[in-house]
Amino acid sequence: MDCLFCKMKEGEIPCQRVYEDDDFFAILDINPINYGHTLLIPKKHFNNILDAPEDVGEKTYTVAQKIAKGIKEALKCDGINIIQNVEEAGGQEVFHSHLHIVPRFKDDNIKFSMKKKKYASDDDMCKFAKKIADVLNR
Numbered sequence: 521m522d523c524l525f526c527k528m529k530e531g532e533i534p535c536q537r538v539y540e541d542d543d544f545f546a547i548l549d550i551n552p553i554n555y556g557h558t559l560l561i562p563k564k565h566f567n568n569i570l571d572a573p574e575d576v577g578e579k580t581y582t583v584a585q586k587i588a589k590g591i592k593e594a595l596k597c598d599g600i601n602i603i604q605n606v607e608e609a610g611g612q613e614v615f616h617s618h619l620h621i622v623p624r625f626k627d628d629n630i631k632f633s634m635k636k637k638k639y640a641s642d643d644d645m646c647k648f649a650k651k652i653a654d655v656l657n658r
Contacts, residue, residue, distance in 0.1 A: 525561050525616040539590075543576075544583050549620065553630060556595045556623040560584050566617040568606045580619060587621050597623035
């Protein structure tokens with residue numbers, strides 16, 4: 521398999537590991553948003569969270585919480601962003617499921633600029649809610 525993260529897991533590509541257990545490893549991002557920006561990666565290859573079994577999703581956030589608490593204590597940061605980009609349109613660049621855990625500081629001047637939309641009406645918002653709820657409640 522020609523996957524960057526799988527090669528890192530196997531030790532074929534060097535990385536700075538900060539955490540490892542039987543199912544996950546965590547490394548420092550080589551292009552960090554902030555120093556200490558960590559990637560949490562399942563050892564088993566899944567393209568993204570949509571392809572992973574439910575138990576992997578659950579454990580991902582349990583481990584992410586542990587790492588976020590460790591980053592907060594170690595770096596004395598003011599907050600944390602936990603981000604997952606899914607699919608190309610969602611900003612995913614490496615197609616092996618992973619979370620970004622980014623330390624944040626009050627004065628770091630990092631802004632995630634997204635132009636927010638407004639629903640045309642409450643009725644329009646209800647239509648979107650119904651479409652999603654209909655799929656989730658099947």
